[in-house]
Amino acid sequence: MSISGMMRTSVSGMAAQSNRLASVGDNIANASTHGYKRSFVEFSTVVLESGKGSYQPGSVDTQIRYGITQQGGFDYTTSKTDLAVSGNGFLLVSSGTGNNDASYLTRAGSFVKDQDGNLVNAGGYYLLGYPLSAGQTPTVSANGTTGLQVVNVSSASLEATPTTIGKFSFNLPEDATVVPAGQLPSTNTVNSPDTKKTSMVVVDNIGREVVLDVYYAKTGTNTWEMTIFDASTAHATTTFPYSSAPLRTATMTFDAFGQFASVAPAGPTPNTVQLTVPNGANLVIDVGGTTELADGFQPLATEFNGNKPSAVEYVEFSADGKLYAVYGSGARQAIYQIPLATVPSPDNLTPEAGNVYSVSASSGSLQLGFPGSGAFGDIRASQLEKSTVDTATELTTMIESQFAFTANSKVFQTGGELMDVLVNLKR
Amino acid sequence: MSLSASLSTANSSLFVTGERTSIVSRNIANADRPFYSKKSVSVVTIPGAGVKSSQVVRAEQPVLFRKVLTSSSAAATQGARLDALNFLNGTINDVELGASPSALMNNFSNALQTFSAQPHSKLAAEAAVRSARDLADGLNGASKIIQQVRNESETGIQASVDRINSLLADFKSVNDTIVKGTIMGSDVTDYLDQRDEILANLSNELGIRTLTRDNNDMAIYTDGGVTLFDRSPRSVEFQRTVNLTPGQPGNAVVIDGVPVTGANATMPLQSGRLVGLVQARDDISLTYQAQLDELARVLITAFAESDQTGGGGPDQAGLFTWSGAPGVPPAGTLISDLAGSIRVNSAVDPDLGGDAVLLRDGGVNGANYRYNSVPGDASFTDRIDELIGNMSETYAFDPAAKLAAGATIAGFAGSSAAWLQEARKVADDAYSYQSTLLQRSYESFSNLTGVNLEEELALMLDLERSFQTSSKLVGVIDTMFTSLLAAIR
Numbered sequence: 001m002s003i004s005g006m007m008r009t010s011v012s013g014m015a016a017q018s019n020r021l022a023s024v025g026d027n028i029a030n031a032s033t034h035g036y037k038r039s040f041v042e043f044s045t046v047v048l049e050s051g052k053g054s055y056q057p058g059s060v061d062t063q064i065r066y067g068i069t070q071q072g073g074f075d076y077t078t079s080k081t082d083l084a085v086s087g088n089g090f091l092l093v094s095s096g097t098g099n100n101d102a103s104y105l106t107r108a109g110s111f112v113k114d115q116d117g118n119l120v121n122a123g124g125y126y127l128l129g130y131p132l133s134a135g136q137t138p139t140v141s142a143n144g145t146t147g148l149q150v151v152n153v154s155s156a157s158l159e160a161t162p163t164t165i166g167k168f169s170f171n172l173p174e175d176a177t178v179v180p181a182g183q184l185p186s187t188n189t190v191n192s193p194d195t196k197k198t199s200m201v202v203v204d205n206i207g208r209e210v211v212l213d214v215y216y217a218k219t220g221t222n223t224w225e226m227t228i229f230d231a232s233t234a235h236a237t238t239t240f241p242y243s244s245a246p247l248r249t250a251t252m253t254f255d256a257f258g259q260f261a262s263v264a265p266a267g268p269t270p271n272t273v274q275l276t277v278p279n280g281a282n283l284v285i286d287v288g289g290t291t292e293l294a295d296g297f298q299p300l301a302t303e304f305n306g307n308k309p310s311a312v313e314y315v316e317f318s319a320d321g322k323l324y325a326v327y328g329s330g331a332r333q334a335i336y337q338i339p340l341a342t343v344p345s346p347d348n349l350t351p352e353a354g355n356v357y358s359v360s361a362s363s364g365s366l367q368l369g370f371p372g373s374g375a376f377g378d379i380r381a382s383q384l385e386k387s388t389v390d391t392a393t394e395l396t397t398m399i400e401s402q403f404a405f406t407a408n409s410k411v412f413q414t415g416g417e418l419m420d421v422l423v424n425l426k427r
Numbered sequence: 428m429s430l431s432a433s434l435s436t437a438n439s440s441l442f443v444t445g446e447r448t449s450i451v452s453r454n455i456a457n458a459d460r461p462f463y464s465k466k467s468v469s470v471v472t473i474p475g476a477g478v479k480s481s482q483v484v485r486a487e488q489p490v491l492f493r494k495v496l497t498s499s500s501a502a503a504t505q506g507a508r509l510d511a512l513n514f515l516n517g518t519i520n521d522v523e524l525g526a527s528p529s530a531l532m533n534n535f536s537n538a539l540q541t542f543s544a545q546p547h548s549k550l551a552a553e554a555a556v557r558s559a560r561d562l563a564d565g566l567n568g569a570s571k572i573i574q575q576v577r578n579e580s581e582t583g584i585q586a587s588v589d590r591i592n593s594l595l596a597d598f599k600s601v602n603d604t605i606v607k608g609t610i611m612g613s614d615v616t617d618y619l620d621q622r623d624e625i626l627a628n629l630s631n632e633l634g635i636r637t638l639t640r641d642n643n644d645m646a647i648y649t650d651g652g653v654t655l656f657d658r659s660p661r662s663v664e665f666q667r668t669v670n671l672t673p674g675q676p677g678n679a680v681v682i683d684g685v686p687v688t689g690a691n692a693t694m695p696l697q698s699g700r701l702v703g704l705v706q707a708r709d710d711i712s713l714t715y716q717a718q719l720d721e722l723a724r725v726l727i728t729a730f731a732e733s734d735q736t737g738g739g740g741p742d743q744a745g746l747f748t749w750s751g752a753p754g755v756p757p758a759g760t761l762i763s764d765l766a767g768s769i770r771v772n773s774a775v776d777p778d779l780g781g782d783a784v785l786l787r788d789g790g791v792n793g794a795n796y797r798y799n800s801v802p803g804d805a806s807f808t809d810r811i812d813e814l815i816g817n818m819s820e821t822y823a824f825d826p827a828a829k830l831a832a833g834a835t836i837a838g839f840a841g842s843s844a845a846w847l848q849e850a851r852k853v854a855d856d857a858y859s860y861q862s863t864l865l866q867r868s869y870e871s872f873s874n875l876t877g878v879n880l881e882e883e884l885a886l887m888l889d890l891e892r893s894f895q896t897s898s899k900l901v902g903v904i905d906t907m908f909t910s911l912l913a914a915i916r
Binding site: 031073074075076170191193194195196197198199200201209213231234239296297298299300301302303313314326328332386389390391392393395396398399402 | 432439476646908914
C-alpha cells in the first residue's frame with residue numbers, strides 16, 4: 001500500500017533532517033572551539049523493489065561524516081606552548097599521566113603547564129613526546145606509541161654548559177716592538193711593556209666563570225706569540241709570575257698583507273688553538289680572524305659558547321617539533337621531540353569528547369613521524385587551529401533543513417488526510 | 428571568503444593598529460629624552476588571516492653613535508685639562524694685579540734698584556726685604572695651588588674610577604636583560620637605548636670601543652685595547668693618595684691588571700676625562716711645579732753669599748733660604764718643592780727681628796761672609812749692585828721645566844707665565860673644537876634616530892584612518908549576520 005509507504009518515507013525524511021539539524025547545532029555550538037572539525041550529514045536512498053504499476057517508496061538513510069582532514073585557519077596567541085598543526089598530522093595526547101592511559105589524536109593544541117609541570121590542553125589531555133637526552137635522536141616505532149612519555153617541563157632545572165668552542169681575534173699593531181726572548185710572557189717571568197694583554201671569559205664544567213689572560217708578544221717580523229694563562233693564578237701584585245704554567249703558547253704568523261697565515265701548534269683544525277680550561281672542557285679557539293695591520297691593538301671578534309648555571313626561563317617549540325628549554329643565560333636545549341601521527345583514512349577516525357579522535361577499524365592503523373617529514377605537516381608554535389565551522393554556512397544549512405523538514409511533514413500530513421478519506425469511505 | 432574569517436581578519440587589523448598606536452604614544456612621550464631612539468612596529472602578513480606585528484624595531488645609526496662616543500671622550504679629555512689649567516691660572520691672575528711670580532720679581536728688582544740709589548736708607552732696605560718676602564710668599568702660594576690642583580685631580584680620578592665601576596655594573600644588568608630579552612623575542616628596544624646612554628656616560632670617563640655579538644650581547648674595550656666588559660665587568664682599580672708627594676707622579680689606574688695611565692702603561696688610554704685628569708695631575712702640574720722650583724733655586728743661588736776672607740768656605744744661602752740651608756742647591760738640578768719651601772732668611776727679615784741692612788753689607792752667615800768690612804758704613808753699594816747684576820745673569824735650568832735651558836731669572840719667570848697661558852689657550856681651543864664636534868655629531872645622530880613629532884602625527888592620522896575602516900568592516904559583517912539571522916523564522 002503506497003499511502004502508508006509514503007507516510008513511512010516522509011518520517012524517515014524528517015528523521016534525516018533532524019539529524020542534519022542536530023549536526024548544525026553541534027557545529028554552531030563549537031564554532032569557536034579550537035581544533036574542532038565540523039560534522040556534516042550525507043544522505044543515501046533506500047530503494048524498495050516496486051512491482052509493475054505500483055511504486056513502493058523507500059526511505060532515506062543518514063551517514064554522519066566528519067571533515068577531519070579539512071585544515072582550519074590559525075589564531076595567533078601569546079602563549080609559547082600553544083601548538084597548531086599545518087598539514088595532515090595530529091598531535092598525540094594521553095588521557096592521563098600514567099603509562100597505561102589510552103592515547104588519542106588531536107588538533108587542539110592549547111597546552112598549559114599543570115601543577116606537576118605536564119603540558120595539558122583544554123580538553124584535559126596530556127601531550128606526548130619522546131624525551132631527548134643530549135644530542136640523541138629518539139628511536140621511533142612507526143606504528144605504535146612505544147617510548148612516548150607525557151611531556152613534562154619541570155624536570156629541566158638548573159643547567160650549566162662548559163665552554164668548548166670560541167672565536168678570538170684581535171688586530172695586533174704592526175709597528176709593535178719585538179719582545180726579547182727572555183721577556184716573553186711564555187717564560188712566565190716578567191711582563192714586558194711591549195706585550196699586549198687582554199682576557200677571555202669561559203665556563204668550566206660546573207658552571208664557574210673562568211677568566212683566562214691572553215698575552216700577545218711580537219717575536220719577529222710577521223710572527224707573534226700568543227700565551228694564555230689562568231688569571232686566578234696570577235701574582236697578587238705584579239701579575240707575573242703566574243703560579244701555574246701557561247695553558248697554551250702558540251706562534252702565529254701573518255702574510256705580507258697582515259692577514260693571518262698559520263698558527264703552531266694548531267688545534268684539531270687549522271687556524272685554531274686548543275687548550276684545556278682548568279676544571280673544564282677541551283676548548284678550541286678559532287684565531288683565524290687575527291690580523292697584523294697598521295692600526296692599534298683592538299678587538300675584532302670575541303665569542304664563546306657555554307653558560308653559567310641558570311634556571312629554565314621558558315620552553316618553546318620549533319617547527320620541527322622539538323621542545324626547547326631556554327635558560328636564563330640564553331642557552332637552548334632540546335628536551336622533547338614531539339611526534340605527529342596520522343592514519344590512512346583520517347576522516348574515519350572516531351571523534352571523542354575533548355576534541356580528540358581515536359583510531360577505529362575503518363580509519364586504519366596509526367602511523368608516526370616527525371613534523372616536517374612526509375605528509376605529517378609542520379608544528380606551529382604560538383598558534384591555534386581554528387574551528388572549521390563557518391557560521392553563515394551552518395545557518396543556511398539550517399534554513400534549508402527547516403524547509404526540507406516542513407516539506408516532509410506536509411507529505412506525512414497529505415498521507416494522513418488521504419487515509420482519513422479512505423477510512424471514511426465506509427459508513 | 429567567509430564571514431567568520433573576514434571578522435577575524437578585521438580583528439587582527441584592529442589589534443595591530445592598537446599596538447602601533449601604543450608605540451606612537453611611547454615615541455611622543457619620550458620625544459625629548461636624550462638617546463631615545465624612534466621605535467616602530469614591523470607588521471607582517473599572516474597568509475590568509477590578516478596581519479600581525481612581528482617585532483618592535485628601533486632606528487639605529489651605529490657609525491654615528493661611535494662618532495658621538497669618540498668625540499665625547501675627546502671633549503672630556505680637553506675639558507679636564509682646561510679645568511686644571513684655569514685653576515693653575517690663579518697663580519698668575521690678572522697681570523695688572525701684579526700677583527704673578529713674574530710681576531713680584533719685577534717689584535723686587537725695582538725695590539733693589541731703589542735701595543741701591545739710597546744705600547743709607549733703612550726704610551729702603553726694609554722695603555726691598557719685604558718685596559723679597561712677597562716674592563717668596565708668591566712662590567709658596569703658587570706651589571700650594573699646584574698641589575691643590577693635583578690633589579683635586581687625584582680626587583677626580585678616584586671619582587671617575589668609581590663612576591666607571593658603577594656604570595659597568597649597570598651595564599651588566601642592562602646587557603643581561605637585553606641578551607635574555609633578545610633570546611625570548613621580547614621587546615628590548617628601550618633597554619638598548621638605556622645601554623647606549625650608559626655607553627655615552629662611560630665614554631665621557633674614558634675612550635671605549637665596543638663589539639656586538641650574538642643575541643645583542645656587547646663587549647667593551649678601552650681605546651687602548653684593554654678589556655673593560657666581556658660577559659662580566661673587569662676590575663678598574665686606583666689607589667688614591669690622600670696627599671700627593673710634590674714633584675712625584677701619582678698612582679696609575681689599572682684595568683684588568685694592566686696599567687693604563689702613567690709612564691708604565693703598556694696599553695695606555697687615549698682619551699676621556701680620566702686621561703685629562705691624569706695629565707692635569709702628572710704632566711701639566713709637575714711641569715709648572717718644576718718651573719717654579721727652578722725659579723726658586725736660581726733665586727737662592729743668585730742671592731747666595733760667598734766667603735770674603737779668602738778662606739775658601741762654601742757659598743751659603745743669603746737673602747733667600749731653603750730647607751737645605753745654609754748650603755746652596757746644586758746648580759742646574761731640579762729640587763722638588765723648592766718653590767714651596769723658599770723663605771726670606773729670618774736674619775734679614777725686620778719683622779722677624781732680623782736686620783734688613785745685611786742685604787747691603789752681607790754677613791747673614793757670619794763675619795766671614797761680610798762684604799762691607801766697616802760696620803755701619805752706609806755708602807757702599809757694591810754688594811747691592813752685585814746682586815742686581817746677578818739677577819740679570821743667564822742661568823742654566825733643568826730640562827724638566829720644559830723651557831729654554833738658559834735664561835735670566837726675570838726672563839724665565841716671564842716665559843713660565845707665557846707657557847701656562849699658551850697651554851691654557853691650546854686647551855681652550857681644543858676643548859671648544861671637540862665640544863663643537865660632539866654637539867654636531869650628536870645632532871646628526873639624533874636627527875636620524877630621534878623622534879620627529881610631525882612624522883608621528885602623520886602616522887597617527889594613518890592609524891586612525893585604518894582603525895576606522897576596520898571597525899566599519901566589523902559593523903558591516905555584523906549587519907550581514909543580522910540579516911541572515913532575520914531570515915530564520
